[in-house]
Amino acid sequence: MADWQYCALTDQGVKRKHNEDAVVAVPDIALWAVADGMGGHEAGDVASKMVVDALASVQRPDNFSLFIDAVEDALTAVNQNMRDHAGREYAGRTMGSTVVSMLGADGYGACVWAGDSRLYRLRDGNLETLSRDHSQVQRLVDAGVLSEAEADAHPNSNVITRAVGGAAALVVDVVMFDVRPGDRYLLCSDGLHNELSKEAIAATLARGPVSDSAQSLIDQAIQNGARDNVSVIVIEAGGA
Amino acid sequence: MNATGEKLNQDLLALTESFANAAIGPAEFRRRRREIICEWTGQPVPVVDVSAPSEDDTHPGMKAITDKDVRDAARAAKPAAAPAAESSGKPIRWGLWITVMLLLFAFSGAGALIWFVLRRSA
Numbered sequence: 001m002a003d004w005q006y007c008a009l010t011d012q013g014v015k016r017k018h019n020e021d022a023v024v025a026v027p028d029i030a031l032w033a034v035a036d037g038m039g040g041h042e043a044g045d046v047a048s049k050m051v052v053d054a055l056a057s058v059q060r061p062d063n064f065s066l067f068i069d070a071v072e073d074a075l076t077a078v079n080q081n082m083r084d085h086a087g088r089e090y091a092g093r094t095m096g097s098t099v100v101s102m103l104g105a106d107g108y109g110a111c112v113w114a115g116d117s118r119l120y121r122l123r124d125g126n127l128e129t130l131s132r133d134h135s136q137v138q139r140l141v142d143a144g145v146l147s148e149a150e151a152d153a154h155p156n157s158n159v160i161t162r163a164v165g166g167a168a169a170l171v172v173d174v175v176m177f178d179v180r181p182g183d184r185y186l187l188c189s190d191g192l193h194n195e196l197s198k199e200a201i202a203a204t205l206a207r208g209p210v211s212d213s214a215q216s217l218i219d220q221a222i223q224n225g226a227r228d229n230v231s232v233i234v235i236e237a238g239g240a
Numbered sequence: 241m242n243a244t245g246e247k248l249n250q251d252l253l254a255l256t257e258s259f260a261n262a263a264i265g266p267a268e269f270r271r272r273r274r275e276i277i278c279e280w281t282g283q284p285v286p287v288v289d290v291s292a293p294s295e296d297d298t299h300p301g302m303k304a305i306t307d308k309d310v311r312d313a314a315r316a317a318k319p320a321a322a323p324a325a326e327s328s329g330k331p332i333r334w335g336l337w338i339t340v341m342l343l344l345f346a347f348s349g350a351g352a353l354i355w356f357v358l359r360r361s362a
Binding site for chain 1: 248249252253260270273277281284
């Protein structure tokens with residue numbers, strides 16, 4: 001398996017009283033994920049923790065397609081558990097979590113996600129968004145109604161269309177990508193990409209060791225007001 | 241992302257969309273996704289028991305969740321919780337109390353009348 005350097009950080013931000021985000025890193029199987037919980041204190045934080053706990057217990061088969069199936073199965077199971085938990089403990093109150101995960105292998109990787117937490121890749125100075133938000137504004141962008149810049153400022157930019165716990169059956173999206181030594185990957189919650197421009201993310205991601213990049217991303221989000229919880233995982237692909 | 245990668249991901253996203261819209265079943269969805277991914281990774285396509293519980297016939301139905309929904313739900317949950325807390329003691333049965341009071345009043349009135357009549361006749 002490729003050699004990976006990573007740093008995972010989460011912060012409650014400036015405005016929120018609790019941190020409903022959660023991060024998980026399982027380098028032994030090259031799996032990293034960020035979850036952004038919804039539902040308020042003792043619901044959102046429980047939701048995101050349920051997601052990361054489920055992912056932390058995933059076993060990695062040799063075949064990469066089965067690895068993706070295993071991650072999807074874990075998320076499907078936690079989707080049902082979360083809905084049961086919400087019905088039992090919160091009288092059916094909304095409880096859910098976004099999830100974005102990166103699965104690594106030699107020369108390639110996969111992104112599995114639901115919601116608007118994102119995976120970026122920085123290669124040769126270019127920042128590329130590998131995931132695609134499950135949100136109403138993203139649908140408008142896909143349909144050519146809005147530009148990406150207009151989408152960021154849209155009043156419904158926080159309306160998501162998929163989440164773990166959001167529906168009886170969970171559908172996650174999967175994309176594959178090639179991995180080269182030196183690539184930097186960023187998993188983050190919307191608390192980061194709502195506060196920092198793509199240019200700022202790219203510049204920060206390129207700077208210093210992964211731990212410095214991760215801390216600097218959090219610091220900048222806080223300096224910009226951090227209206228939401230902020231979570232980042234910065235991963236660098238080494239040589240095979 | 242190169243052209244091959246873009247085509248691969250378009251295929252994967254379209255396949256997931258078909259599954260989300262119930263155009264294909266879960267087992268077919270997984271089988272085709274494994275084929276697409278294995279073609280990319282160069283690994284052999286695994287043979288999987290399609291009767292496994294994770295590939296049952298559940299289909300998705302998506303509902304948008306927003307921060308506003310969460311706030312509204314939290315607000316709606318609070319007033320519902322308050323009466324439940326207040327009514328946690330024994331409920332007061334006002335109808336029963338009024339009936340008992342009226343009966344007592346009627347019996348004492350009747351008693352007073354009987355006493356008055358008997359006293360006059362004695």
